[in-house]
Amino acid sequence: MAGISSGNIWIDTFHILQKKDLEERYRKRWNLQFNYSLADNLTEEQRKAGWKISQTTRFACFTCSNCSHFWNSGRVTLIFHYRLGKSKTGTVLFYPFRQMCRQCDYDRFINPRFKEESVKITLENLILKIRKNCYGEKMDSDSQHIKNPIIRRTKPHERDLCEACMKGVCNKEYDVL
Ligand SMILES: [Zn+2]
Ligand SMILES: [Zn+2]
Numbered sequence: 001m002a003g004i005s006s007g008n009i010w011i012d013t014f015h016i017l018q019k020k021d022l023e024e025r026y027r028k029r030w031n032l033q034f035n036y037s038l039a040d041n042l043t044e045e046q047r048k049a050g051w052k053i054s055q056t057t058r059f060a061c062f063t064c065s066n067c068s069h070f071w072n073s074g075r076v077t078l079i080f081h082y083r084l085g086k087s088k089t090g091t092v093l094f095y096p097f098r099q100m101c102r103q104c105d106y107d108r109f110i111n112p113r114f115k116e117e118s119v120k121i122t123l124e125n126l127i128l129k130i131r132k133n134c135y136g137e138k139m140d141s142d143s144q145h146i147k148n149p150i151i152r153r154t155k156p157h158e159r160d161l162c163e164a165c166m167k168g169v170c171n172k173e174y175d176v177l
């Protein structure tokens with residue numbers, strides 16, 4: 001990879017994947033940024049500005065930064081907002097929803113950690129959606145091109161500790177175009 005690693009697996013993996021499938025194909029670089037205030041829907045202005053949404057869920061693990069308690073979750077909500085726009089770069093905003101610790105009364109959300117494979121599959125799917133929805137590439141059918149993760153789990157999941165459940169956006173698999 002050219003340039004300096006961000007130290008974040010999502011940013012670094014996206015940087016590598018977008019190079020071949022977006023930047024070299026369409027002469028425009030795409031960037032991924034974290035944003036912890038994304039909604040699961042678009043305002044009229046956002047829609048007019050060309051924003052689109054991809055929402056999915058993935059398996060992830062957590063380690064409490066207060067008591068070191070470790071847990072797995074089969075249902076971590078991920079929301080992506082993406083836009084081709086007229087500027088020099090395309091933009092992807094990313095909100096991986098967090099969870100709270102059950103073992104202690106630490107009142108902050110803990111960030112999920114994902115397996116490399118899961119990050120790669122998730123971002124490959126997102127890039128296929130960008131090619132289809134932003135550049136109008138013909139894809140025969142989603143099922144042939146959008147790869148599903150090998151393991152699809154929904155458990156374990158504790159609703160009262162899940163940030164996405166609290167915001168009423170948990171466990172949806174859908175696109176807003
Ligand atoms: Zn804890
Ligand atoms: Zn939830």
